[in-house]
Amino acid sequence: MRLAKFVARLACAASPLLxxxxxxxxxxxxxxxxxxxxxxxxHSLRHDSAFADGLPLTAFGRDRxxxxxxxxxRVGPVSLLATGTVSGQEGSRPSRKLLVNEAYIDSGxxxxxxxxxxxxxxxxxxxxxxxxxxxxxxxxxxxxxxxxEGVPNLSLERFTAETAYSIVIANPxxxxxxxxxxxxxxxxxxxxxxxxxxxxxxxxxxxxxRVETGGALSAVPHESLELHASFLLLRRGERRVPLAEPASPxxxxxxxxxxxxxxxxxxxxxxxxFTWTVxxxxxxxxxxxxxxxxxxAADWHRLASQAKQRxxxxxxxxxxxxxxxxxxxxxxxxxxxxxxxxxxxxxxxAWTDPAGSGWTASLDAVRTxxxxxxxxTAAAGWQGNRWRLDAGLRRYGGRxxxxxxxFPERGIAxxxxxxxx
Amino acid sequence: xxxxxxxxxxxxxxxxxxxxxxxxxxxxxKTLLKEADAFxxxxxxxxxxxxxxxxxxxxxxxxxxYAVYVKPGRRSLVVFRSPSExxxxxxxxxxxxxxxxxxxxxxxxxxxxxxxxxDASTGDVAxxxxxxxxxxxxxxxxxxxxxxxxxxxxxxxxxxxxxxxxVLYLAKSDRSPVHAELYVASxxxxxxxxxxxxxxxxxxxxxxxxxxxxxxRERVTEVHYLSRRPKTLPDHYYNPAFLVRADIEH
Numbered sequence: 001m002r003l004a005k006f007v008a009r010l011a012c013a014a015s016p017l018l019x020x021x022x023x024x025x026x027x028x029x030x031x032x033x034x035x036x037x038x039x040x041x042x043h044s045l046r047h048d049s050a051f052a053d054g055l056p057l058t059a060f061g062r063d064r065x066x067x068x069x070x071x072x073x074r075v076g077p078v079s080l081l082a083t084g085t086v087s088g089q090e091g092s093r094p095s096r097k098l099l100v101n102e103a104y105i106d107s108g109x110x111x112x113x114x115x116x117x118x119x120x121x122x123x124x125x126x127x128x129x130x131x132x133x134x135x136x137x138x139x140x141x142x143x144x145x146x147x148x149e150g151v152p153n154l155s156l157e158r159f160t161a162e163t164a165y166s167i168v169i170a171n172p173x174x175x176x177x178x179x180x181x182x183x184x185x186x187x188x189x190x191x192x193x194x195x196x197x198x199x200x201x202x203x204x205x206x207x208x209x210r211v212e213t214g215g216a217l218s219a220v221p222h223e224s225l226e227l228h229a230s231f232l233l234l235r236r237g238e239r240r241v242p243l244a245e246p247a248s249p250x251x252x253x254x255x256x257x258x259x260x261x262x263x264x265x266x267x268x269x270x271x272x273x274f275t276w277t278v279x280x281x282x283x284x285x286x287x288x289x290x291x292x293x294x295x296x297a298a299d300w301h302r303l304a305s306q307a308k309q310r311x312x313x314x315x316x317x318x319x320x321x322x323x324x325x326x327x328x329x330x331x332x333x334x335x336x337x338x339x340x341x342x343x344x345x346x347x348x349x350a351w352t353d354p355a356g357s358g359w360t361a362s363l364d365a366v367r368t369x370x371x372x373x374x375x376x377t378a379a380a381g382w383q384g385n386r387w388r389l390d391a392g393l394r395r396y397g398g399r400x401x402x403x404x405x406x407f408p409e410r411g412i413a414x415x416x417x418x419x420x421x
Numbered sequence: 422x423x424x425x426x427x428x429x430x431x432x433x434x435x436x437x438x439x440x441x442x443x444x445x446x447x448x449x450x451k452t453l454l455k456e457a458d459a460f461x462x463x464x465x466x467x468x469x470x471x472x473x474x475x476x477x478x479x480x481x482x483x484x485x486x487y488a489v490y491v492k493p494g495r496r497s498l499v500v501f502r503s504p505s506e507x508x509x510x511x512x513x514x515x516x517x518x519x520x521x522x523x524x525x526x527x528x529x530x531x532x533x534x535x536x537x538x539x540d541a542s543t544g545d546v547a548x549x550x551x552x553x554x555x556x557x558x559x560x561x562x563x564x565x566x567x568x569x570x571x572x573x574x575x576x577x578x579x580x581x582x583x584x585x586x587x588v589l590y591l592a593k594s595d596r597s598p599v600h601a602e603l604y605v606a607s608x609x610x611x612x613x614x615x616x617x618x619x620x621x622x623x624x625x626x627x628x629x630x631x632x633x634x635x636x637x638r639e640r641v642t643e644v645h646y647l648s649r650r651p652k653t654l655p656d657h658y659y660n661p662a663f664l665v666r667a668d669i670e671h
Contacts, residue, residue, distance in 0.1 A: 033507040072507055072523065079667040106667040111657055113666065120526040138525070148524070157666075164662035191662040196517055198530055198661065218530040220517065223580045226532050277534040279606055355637045356475065358483075385483040386505055420504035 032073035032080070037418035039144050040065045044410040050307035051408050053314070054328025060408040062089040070147060077105050078117070083147050102150040108157075115155040120148045121168065123189065123202065124230055125218040128346040128366065129289040129339070131232035131269035132214040134204040135170050137181040139338050141366065143377065143394055144416045151181070164191040176207045180238075183208050196220060200230075210235035214269075226275040237267030239293045240334055242303040252310050253323040255330035267292035273346075281354035285364075287346040294339035297371035301401045303334055332408060340403040341368035358383040366404075373402025390416035450559060450573060454552035456596035457589070460618070461549050461627045461646075466492045468652035471546050474643040487546050490652060495554070496659045497547040500669060510664050511536070511543050516581035519661040528661040533581040544583025545632060545644055551575065551589070554582050562593070565600045569593045584611065597625065603632075610635045612642075621649070 043061035046052070055061065066087040073080060081102035088094045104117025122138055124130035129140060135151055157166040166189045171177075174184035183206045190201035197219040204212040214232035221227065241262045243251055251257055273287030295303075307328055314324045348364035360383075365376040379392030395411040396404040462469075468490050475483040486502040494515075501509035508523025518536045519528040536544060548554070557575035564570065570590040577585045586604040591597065601614040612632045619628035627646060634640040657663055 033504045035504070074667070104667070110655070113668075115666070122525050122527040124527070125530070145524075148526070159657035159660050159663050161656035161660055164660055191660075193514075193517075193661065198528075220530060220532050223533040226530055226535075228530070275532065275535075277532050279534055283535070355634070355640065356642075357637075383505065388505065420507070 029076050030074070032071045032075070034421040035068075035070040035072070035418055036421075037068045037070070037416060038065065039068070040415045041143075042413045044412070046408055046410050049408050050304045050311070050406065051328050051332050053311055054307075054325045054330075054332060055408055057325055057329035058332050058408070059089070060332065062091065064088045064090055066146075068146060077107070079104055079106065079119075081120075081147060081150075085146065099149060101147050104150070111159050113157040113159065115153070115157065118150040118152045119155075120150045121153060121155075121170070122148070123200065125198070125200065125216045125228040126230055126271045126273060126287060126289070127285055127348070128273075128287050129269075129271050129291065129344065131230045131271055131289075131291075132200065132202045132216050134202055134212050134214070134232070135168060135185070135187055137338070141364075141375075141377075143379075143392065143412060143414045144390060162193045165189070180206070180208055202232075209237065224277050226277075228274070229270075229272040231270040232268065234264070234267040234269075234293070237264035237293050238262065239264060239267075239295065240337055241295060241299050242306055242331065242334060245302065247306065247309075249313055249316075249319075252306060253313065253319065253327045255327050258306075258327050258330035259333045264293065269293065279354070281352045283350050283352075285346070285348040285350070287344075289344050289346075291339040291342050291344070294337075294342045295334060295403065296342060297401070299334070300340075300371055300403045300406055303331060304401050304406055307331060335403070335407060341370055341373065343369035345369060368398070368403060371399060371402035373398030373404030375404050375407075386420050388416075388418045388420070390414070450557055450575065451552055453559070453571065453573065453591060453596055454550075454555060454575070454589075457591050457598045458550040458552050460597045460616075460625065462491060463621070463624065463626060463649040464651050466490075466651065466653040468648075468650050469549065470647040470649075472645045472647055473546060474645065476641045476643065478639045479641075487543075489547055489549070490654050490658070491547075491549055492654065492659065497549075498654070498659060498664075498669065499543055499547050510669065511547065512659065512661055512664055513547055513581070514659060516579050518581065519664065521664045526665050528664050530661075536581075536583075545630075545642070548583055551587070554579055555587065560588075563590060565590050568599050570599050571596075595625070598627065 041063045043063065045055060045061040066085055069084040071080065071082045079102060082100050085097045086094050100118065102119055104115060104119040106113065106115045108114045121135040122133055123135065124133040130138065138148060151170050152172065154169045154172060155166050157164065168187040168189065170185045170187060171182055172184065174182060177183050185204050185206035187202065187204040192199045197217055200216040202214050212232055212234050216230035218226065218228040239262050240259050242259060243257050269291050271287060271289035273285065275283055275285045277283040310324050310328050313319050345367045346364065348362060350362040351360065353359040361380045363378045365374055367374050375394065375396050377392060377394040379390065381390045393411060393413050396407045396409060398405040468488060471487045471489055473485040474481060485506065488500040488502055490498040497513040499511040510521040512519045516533065518531045518533060520531050521528055554577055555575035556578055557573055560572040560574045562570065563572045571593055573589040573591065575587050575589055584603040585606050588602040589598065590600040592599050597618065598616045602610055603612040603614060605611040612634055615631045616627050617629040618625055629646065630644040632642040658669060
């Protein structure tokens, strides 16, 4: 609410200074679209997992359903996206959350523009991985994800017919926060349309990572084929790793030390991919990427080994009953990061009914090359006039010590239904 | 000598006639297409508010609303206005296409074939001219629903066109489009279009295009042009990076 007040004040203050352009925005004062979505999930836990003793203390496998209300549109000069969510988890009372995902003003005139408020600032050209999405830092490949939450920012932008430059002050007033996405940062973004190729450039400056610089391109050399590539260089990186070896029983049972953050002197991320579309509605997407900040195969092996060592301490003299599950649960934080492996391959086959019935289907699989793990997702959807239905299955597997095989869930079945007004 | 010269003279005359006739014929088709386009677009830079109604077996299945900003140079910006598509935008610059989805808020480069997929082919909504994209020849004359027509067989000159081949029937009297047979790349007849007219500001203009699907016979798509207003968006509005700004919303 404080943010909404801030934006409202900003709108009042900015309006006389920066006339709201009326070129394409010929709207009434309030223009909102409403969407209701219900999402149901059924998770299958791995009860034989090395982490089984800690799972009751985690959120793994407990999401059951959520009901989302979404309002999207404009209130005067303010662009708004707000969501209200009621979530149900096994073993707990439903929780309620109201969130202003976006509340911002885009203003300016001619080629010079300004944007202020909380806004989704996604970037990059990839599907499964986005190295230069350094401001929004969107988690990819989630099933039926909730609406993204924007980043508080002040942006100065300049557009010509073929180029765009922007200076983004992200999370103004923030320093180094718990999540890199919330860190105060200054970013420069560049876009150029060079013939049939899109070129993107980005540089982000923050206390945590110092300088991140990267670029991306996307081109359509043939009516069926799209090619894309992206890379990012980090002057300083971070990655989460399991407790360092050798570890004493005391170290193993300290939850805060179960997963540690390792600072890297530098790191790289890169992606290359393509989309091939054919006329009968089928498309194939392939991507390969490197994430220098993700855990290695040795990290996952060590995490599994330490979970077994912790389990072996159950009932040992002097070990409190809660210490072992607590430390195992804490160690599963390693799964909660955007990338679980450094070398990855993604294949996706998708179909959209070319006759326009609204039916879609897809099958995608990510293979982690370092440890031989995989995750596969099959999904189908139907878009009607106002209704949308989605359903699918996700399954994790691979070699015993691979990240996806160690993942505490075997799979998820999901179902979504939304109604737009 | 005389025997040799006479056939030569005839040959030169014939060759010259063919050489002159070919471009003249092509120019005629371009002129005809431009005249036909004038019944669909009221000006060079316009905003066209469009409603698409999809009927299945005669029953209304879906309704979609679009605001289409057209500018010379084969530039079209489609803003999706229906509740279920709110926040989507499609930009067409010549043969290049970008899509913005509300879930991601970034311009996504798509192929011409991806553009054709979806509820209603956005190509049917965004492409409002033929003269810039097609060329061909006059095949002859025909009578369609009692209207004497010129029959044109036109081929797409660019990879991004929705239909690579169109057989187009224009009224002989005023060159208004009467009927069209729309072919996809596999040379299959995909749809047939019938044009409805009204008088707007004293001008005869296309008010609706009814597309009968040949691949799904029970399906009919009606494209209604609700309003046309002169609107010249600055060039930078057609920059893909500009699409995520709220300046383009409605």
